[in-house]
Amino acid sequence: MKMxxxxxxxxxxxxxxxxxxxxxxxxxxxxxGPQGPSGFSCKNPDQVxxxxxxxxxxxxxxxxxxxxxxAVTTGFAPAFSGVNGLGISVVRLDLAAGGVVxxxxxxxxxxxxxVIEGTIRGGFISSDxxxxxxxxxxxxxxxxxxxxxxxxxxxxxxxxxxxxxxGSSNPxxxxxxxxxxxxxxxxxxxxxxxxxxxxxxxxxxxxxxxSN
Numbered sequence: 001m002k003m004x005x006x007x008x009x010x011x012x013x014x015x016x017x018x019x020x021x022x023x024x025x026x027x028x029x030x031x032x033g034p035q036g037p038s039g040f041s042c043k044n045p046d047q048v049x050x051x052x053x054x055x056x057x058x059x060x061x062x063x064x065x066x067x068x069x070x071a072v073t074t075g076f077a078p079a080f081s082g083v084n085g086l087g088i089s090v091v092r093l094d095l096a097a098g099g100v101v102x103x104x105x106x107x108x109x110x111x112x113x114x115v116i117e118g119t120i121r122g123g124f125i126s127s128d129x130x131x132x133x134x135x136x137x138x139x140x141x142x143x144x145x146x147x148x149x150x151x152x153x154x155x156x157x158x159x160x161x162x163x164x165x166x167g168s169s170n171p172x173x174x175x176x177x178x179x180x181x182x183x184x185x186x187x188x189x190x191x192x193x194x195x196x197x198x199x200x201x202x203x204x205x206x207x208x209x210x211s212n
Contacts, residue, residue, distance in 0.1 A: 028052045029077045029084035029169075039085045039169055040078050053082035058092040058163070067207070069099030069154075077169040084169050091164040095120065095154035102177050103149045109171035111144040111164050113152065118160025124150035149176065181208035 028048045033041025043052070055075050062071020073092040077084035089109075093101065095118070103125075113122060115136045122142045123133035134142055135155065144150040146167070154160040180190055181204040190201045205212055 026053075026082070027085035029081040031078040031081075040081075042085075043081065055080040055082070055090075058090060061161075062092065062094040064094055064096040064099055064159075068102065069096040070094065070101050072101060076171070080169075086169055087167055089166045089169050089171060091166065093152060093160075093162040093164065095152070095160040095162075097154055097157055097159065099160070100153045101151055102175055103151050104173055104175040105147055105149055106144075106166060106168070106171040106173055107147055109166040109168035110146040111150070111166045111171075112141060113144070113162050113164040114141045115139065116161040116163060118154060118158055119156035120160050120162055121153040121155045122151070124148045177204070177208060180210075181205050182210045184211045187212045 024042075026048075027039065027042040029040035030043040031040060035041070057075055057079060058073055062073050064071050071092075071094040073094075075083070075090040075092075077089070080089065083089050091111075093113070095101075113120075113136075115138055117138060120136045121133065122136055122144075123131060124144045125131050126145075126148060134140075136142055152162065179185075180194065181201070187198060187201045187205065190196065191198050194201075196204075202212060204210075
């Protein structure tokens with residue numbers, strides 16, 4: 001009996017999802033409406049235009065004159081309103097020589113990165129702390145599984161360019177250095193949880209703008 005009830009709920013949920021897909025082709029983001037776990041509210045279909053499904057934000061190179069020598073330009077919802085609810089988004093990555101996107105995670109999506117120009121050293125760390133590294137040349141691709149720490153480093157002598165596709169319209173991102181050193185987590189707790197010296201923690205907090 002219990003198994004039958006579970007099967008019924010499964011079938012109902014499946015039919016519900018199929019019905020939703022059949023009556024609504026898309027859900028262009030309406031930033032003025034409420035945001036839920038599944039994304040932004042839908043724009044009135046009568047107000048949707050072709051412009052909602054196109055995005056020019058990745059056309060220009062980002063500014064790499066910064067501490068990490070890198071620029072990450074995102075095409076997430078609601079900026080790219082047409083991807084809302086579709087389970088996809090895009091990113092442009094510009095890296096000067098020696099530039100890096102530090103260790104970070106996307107809690108809501110896996111990522112596929114393709115190198116357009118230059119050389120990029122990409123890698124991720126699995127939940128059992130095994131490291132997977134690959135040096136990528138133009139046209140080569142790497143995948144970063146959802147929720148795992150990963151990074152991208154330009155280990156070439158010139159600039160590098162890559163684009164990435166992610167499996168969510170708003171995948172979220174958390175940089176490890178920012179979480180530790182740009183936050184108001186007290187230095188003594190950072191010291192206790194990372195085994196770094198207090199002096200090094202204070203130095204990094206000054207660099208990243210965190211409070212002691």
